[in-house]
Amino acid sequence: MTPVRAAREPLLWLVMTVAAATAVAADTPQSWLNRMNAALTTRNYEGVFSHWQSGRVETLRIVHRVVDGAVTERLESLDGSGRQLVSNGSEMTCYLPDQHTVLVEKAPQSLMPAELPKFSDATADYYQLESLGTIRQMGEKAQVISVTPRDGYRYGYRLWIQRSTGMPLKTELLDTAGNVIEQVVFSSLAMRHHIADDELKPQLVTTGFNWLRDDGAPAVTAEGLGVWTNTQLPPGFHLLAQTAQMMPGVAEPVTHLVFSDGIATVSVFIQSQTIRSSPNQVRAGMAQVGSSSAFTSVQSGHKFVALGEVPPATVRFIIEALMHQSAGEIMQLQPTPDAAAKLAPGLGR
Amino acid sequence: MSNEELDSQLSAMFDDELPATECELLARRLARDEQLRGRWGRYAAIGACIRGEHGVRLGAPLASKVSAALTQEAKARAAPDPRSPGISWISSLAGLAMAATVAAAAILWIRAQGPVLVAQSQPGPAVNLAAATNPGPALQVPAAPTQQVAAAPTRPRPSREPDSYVVPAAVSQGPSLVPPTELANYIVAHSAYSGPLMRRNALSALVGEDSASPQITAQPIAETVNGK
Numbered sequence: 335m336t337p338v339r340a341a342r343e344p345l346l347w348l349v350m351t352v353a354a355a356t357a358v359a360a361d362t363p364q365s366w367l368n369r370m371n372a373a374l375t376t377r378n379y380e381g382v383f384s385h386w387q388s389g390r391v392e393t394l395r396i397v398h399r400v401v402d403g404a405v406t407e408r409l410e411s412l413d414g415s416g417r418q419l420v421s422n423g424s425e426m427t428c429y430l431p432d433q434h435t436v437l438v439e440k441a442p443q444s445l446m447p448a449e450l451p452k453f454s455d456a457t458a459d460y461y462q463l464e465s466l467g468t469i470r471q472m473g474e475k476a477q478v479i480s481v482t483p484r485d486g487y488r489y490g491y492r493l494w495i496q497r498s499t500g501m502p503l504k505t506e507l508l509d510t511a512g513n514v515i516e517q518v519v520f521s522s523l524a525m526r527h528h529i530a531d532d533e534l535k536p537q538l539v540t541t542g543f544n545w546l547r548d549d550g551a552p553a554v555t556a557e558g559l560g561v562w563t564n565t566q567l568p569p570g571f572h573l574l575a576q577t578a579q580m581m582p583g584v585a586e587p588v589t590h591l592v593f594s595d596g597i598a599t600v601s602v603f604i605q606s607q608t609i610r611s612s613p614n615q616v617r618a619g620m621a622q623v624g625s626s627s628a629f630t631s632v633q634s635g636h637k638f639v640a641l642g643e644v645p646p647a648t649v650r651f652i653i654e655a656l657m658h659q660s661a662g663e664i665m666q667l668q669p670t671p672d673a674a675a676k677l678a679p680g681l682g683r
Numbered sequence: 684m685s686n687e688e689l690d691s692q693l694s695a696m697f698d699d700e701l702p703a704t705e706c707e708l709l710a711r712r713l714a715r716d717e718q719l720r721g722r723w724g725r726y727a728a729i730g731a732c733i734r735g736e737h738g739v740r741l742g743a744p745l746a747s748k749v750s751a752a753l754t755q756e757a758k759a760r761a762a763p764d765p766r767s768p769g770i771s772w773i774s775s776l777a778g779l780a781m782a783a784t785v786a787a788a789a790i791l792w793i794r795a796q797g798p799v800l801v802a803q804s805q806p807g808p809a810v811n812l813a814a815a816t817n818p819g820p821a822l823q824v825p826a827a828p829t830q831q832v833a834a835a836p837t838r839p840r841p842s843r844e845p846d847s848y849v850v851p852a853a854v855s856q857g858p859s860l861v862p863p864t865e866l867a868n869y870i871v872a873h874s875a876y877s878g879p880l881m882r883r884n885a886l887s888a889l890v891g892e893d894s895a896s897p898q899i900t901a902q903p904i905a906e907t908v909n910g911k
Contacts, residue, residue: 371878371879371880375879383887384713385884385887385888387888391713392890393713394890396883409887409890411890417889417890418890419886426874426875428867428889428890439871439872518884574876575876581865581868584865592873592876594876597878598881599873599876599877599878599881601869601873601876603869621866623870623885623889624884624885624887624888624889625885626873626888628866641866641870643884
């Protein structure tokens with residue numbers, strides 16, 4: 335063996351070993367989830383999918399464009415209602431022709447750096463990830479990934495991820511008993527290099543529609559936020575964002591807290607109200623929209639709403655913990671030192 | 684495929700007896716067949732009414748016809764006809780369904796629970812659930828909303844999971860405290876922080892609400908007045 339060859343062989347083995355390890359890492363369930371999230375947030379695509387939930391099906395078209403990191407998206411119901419939703423970085427507009435109404439929601443200013451749920455090693459404590467192999471879906475090779483919760487505070491998922499693009503061709507949401515409660519299946523999907531502006535405009539006439547929007551920028555302050563951030567949470571959930579925002583039909587800024595376990599997110603909205611009921615009574619109610627659960631409770635001059643793609647009892651748990659905490663603190667709406675320290679410059683008091 | 688076969692598929696779908704693969708094919712057909720969507724809408728309305736689902740409301744003309752048909756069906760079941768055993772509800776209502784119009788059905792797709800009046804009380808003593816559910820830092824949670832149940836035997840579980848799980852208790856049902864428009868606002872605001880997949884699904888549910896969903900109003904809940 336020549337000295338040169340002797341020197342090259344270990345290097346070759348090292349390269350091969352690293353390459354093999356990289357290939358294995360690239361095929362882990364977590365890497366497929368990361369690929370899927372990257373594809374959904376960075377690629378241009380247009381497609382038609384069926385959305386099954388609660389024994390009914392809707393067919394929708396989605397047009398998704400990303401330019402320099404800015405996402406613009408149009409979601410259109412192809413069934414009776416003809417509803418459309420157009421979103422960009424600054425606002426989201428929901429056209430409801432069946433209601434002759436347009437809802438406009440401006441993106442809130444967050445008092446914490448904007449962040450999306452991220453799957454991490456800590457998240458693995460609450461979900462079991464498995465790769466169930468490769469099958470054909472919509473004529474394409476798809477990697478099937480299973481995400482199974484380890485307790486009853488979150489839902490499970492099965493994902494059919496297109497191997498060539500990372501796009502989810504089919505997704506299933508499973509309840510705490512493992513039953514499918516929601517399914518999204520693409521019937522057509524095209525990755526596009528360019529999407530014209532016209533494709534993102536709503537294809538309807540809004541003459542005579544009632545527009546509901548927040549008329550001015552909210553005065554975002556930290557007042558009243560900090561007191562809520564130390565509440566007890568279901569295992570694995572942590573505070574992801576906190577803000578105050580104006581919402582249509584509400585006169586004052588609504589406190590908005592976001593909690594996440596790395597996959598699921600729960601929003602909590604808190605607004606002040608004068609209540610015509612006994613202060614010793616608590617009114618509470620549950621609602622379900624798609625796979626999202628919402629729990630509302632009115633107590634001590636505040637309305638609490640928790641909403642998220644989690645089991646109903648999880649949103650109820652969070653609200654009850656908040657209200658337990660609020661019983662002693664609700665009249666002292668002062669931010670904790672920790673919360674105040676997190677405030678972005680210029681947004682705090 | 685004949686109309687009869689399609690009706691049979693629709694019937695099976697609403698009885699949860701249609702295989703998933705055939706459901707997908709039917710969904711694709713629904714996307715391009717307006718007439719079939721019309722039939723689907725009628726069956727969905729009637730089926731939901733028959734099942735007595737919360738938040739389902741039929742227009743008066745259709746509701747009365749469904750009621751009459753149900754009465755007839757009940758009588759028929761009391762004295763079964765040996766010539767037509769096993770006939771499904773959809774068959775007995777097929778003629779009615781075909782005669783009705785989609786516009787006559789008003790379905791409230793937002794399923795609501797509450798409000799319930801809850802006596803002011805302190806949560807029960809805190810219990811440490813962390814040891815049973817995760818190896819991370821100990822988290823104290825109130826005992827009230829949880830209960831210990833056995834693991835579902837039919838569901839594959841990771842080997843590291845304990846033998847029992849903490850499962851939140853079921854919630855009660857009733858009308859909602861939040862009107863649909865306000866709920867829609869919350870969903871839109873929430874979606875800004877959801878992961879991309881969950882965000883799309885949540886918004887799809889919002890956009891896909893049935894055309895005859897509840898009337899939009901911009902007012903908060905009736906029992907309250909904004910302001911401090």
